[in-house]
Amino acid sequence: MEGWGRYPRHDGEVLDCRLPEALPGTVSSRAGLIARGNGRSYGDAAIGEHLTLTCGALNRMKSFDEVNASLTVEGGVMLSDILRSFIPRGYFPPVVPGTKFVTVGGMIASDVHGKNHHRDGGFGEHVREIKLVIASGEIITCSRTQNSELFFATLGGMGLTGIIAEATFTLRPISTGWIVQKTVATENLGDTLKALKQTDDATYSVAWIDCLSRGASLGRSLIFVGEHASPSDIAQMPKAAPLPPFKAARFSLPVDLPGWALNRRSVSAFNDLYYRAGARKAARVSLVHWDSYFFPLDGLLEWNRLYGKRGFLQHQCVVPDENALAVLSSMIDRFALSGKASFLAVLKRLRGGAGLLSFPAPGYTLALDLPVAPDVFQLLDEIDKLVVAAGGRLYLAKDARQSRHTFEAGYPRLQAFKEVRRTTGADRHFSSQLGKRLGI
Structure with missing residues (x-):
């Protein structure tokens, strides 16, 4: 058995439950x-x-x-x-x-x-x-x-x-299945955090962040702000269905990519092209299909194969507002220096969570993927120390390797x-x- 990141892998018994009435007996008779x-x-x-x-x-x-x-x-x-x-x-x-x-x-x-x-x-x-x-x-x-x-x-x-x-x-x-999207391009992390805070009145807001840029461009981002479109918003598209159907994925990754495919050079090139293309659209407001806005990665089935057979780790943390700029700057600089950060890096603002172990807390959350490699674990251990010192925590649904100390420090x-x-x-x-x- 394995999760979406394909790491770690564990042997164990699997039982397929197909009838609701079978749940009580199965649960009461088994442990672990x-x-x-x-x-x-x-x-x-x-x-x-x-x-x-x-x-x-x-x-x-x-x-x-x-x-x-x-x-x-x-x-x-x-x-x-x-x-x-x-x-x-x-x-x-x-x-x-x-x-x-x-x-x-x-x-x-x-x-x-x-x-x-x-x-x-x-x-x-x-x-x-x-x-x-x-x-x-x-x-x-x-x-x-x-x-x-x-x-x-x-x-x-x-x-x-x-x-x-x-x-x-x-x-x-x-009233429609379209999203009115505005793109905001920022040149560094300080501007990104300010711009995200300024979008608090928007219904939807998320930043793609270039985690390989350094120096004056450290933390440059594209922020995608969205609202559900009204019928008048889509009047400019007379042939568009107001409530467009589900988009079936057109492509699937049939094989594991070799481990060298996602390297510093290829990811840096992608990030630079993606940022420049997004920055050119920053002055425009566009209408985006709900599927493309919320689920862009679902367009490529089995995209977890991008990282090869060894799999990948997703690191997602949240750090409080007051520590965000200093801590995230240090984190992103370390990721950039290592050359390990991927093109799938996302930054958002959060408020508190409802459950006893809910991940969200007031502040900023950064999520990014890294291919499994021996030196990645040491890098993430160092990043975790920054998160804990800042009063933050890691998301359990994404976690595959945090220590018990990191976990206990983050969940009061x-x-x-x-x-x-x-x-x-x-x-x-x-x-x-x-x-x-x-x-x-």
Whole structure:
């Protein structure tokens, strides 16, 4: 078993659960298990210590309350299927991550955040109710008013409180499936952080950041600001469908690229071309299909093969506002000096998270991919020290190698989470390789 980053890999038993009624008996009779949706967490979060229970077949949409825009689904329902079904009806999920190929159970367990976290918070803030299979096999209803401690432990709890059998959450009404996008080009990190803060009133805001530029250009970025388009916004495109359909991916990476393909020279060249092309568009406002705006990487299936057979690590941290410029400058300079940083580097603003182990905290989050190599681990250990000293933390859904010390220093509500696990018996039944590694 492996995550999306293809590192680390673990041997273990896998059981495919295809019937909801089979969940209670399986859970109560086994120990050391974790649920797995579509396997899009990057590291070892969805690999059981002893048993991995795949739940992607539990994928029925059960009801939709149009008055409250409230959707109830099984935990294995894919975000892609929700988008395919509800955008034509004029609804959009309240929060989406960077890929649509994730399950609702996985979105809740990771308390995913999107380009609108600074405005709307994480996905967990829009969840009304969860039906959770706990260690005894009992199905517990959890909400902000019912079994609330278990509810907030499950948001961002990485599946370690139980299996999300069913969830109810609200959708956002939209009048079109297009995004009005404005691009802002910045020349350095200081300008980037200021520009991101100035976009706090925008619904969506995210920066692509060049993590290989140095000197006066360190941290130069392209910021993509977006709003859901109105019918009048798309009047200039008379042939465009107001609610355009799901875009099927046209390309797939059929083989692993050789390890030398993504090197400092090739990535630097790509970053320079991408930045210059984006900067030329900075004065324009454009209309972008929802799929291209939110899920650009989904256009290339199996893009994780870009990094070769050894796989890659994604490092995503959040650092508080007051430390952001100094800490991120030091981090980016180290990445640039090493030549390891990739073209997939993203910077966003966050506010606080809802769950006990939710990743978001007020500040800036930087995420980037690095190919697995012996010297990368030492580099990331050094970066982690900067994050901890700044009062920040790492995202568990992306993590494959942080130390227990780094984790414990970043999550002040860890003991409260462990107490919920203890009182519900989850500590004796639910265990992932991530949980084992970090002592959760």
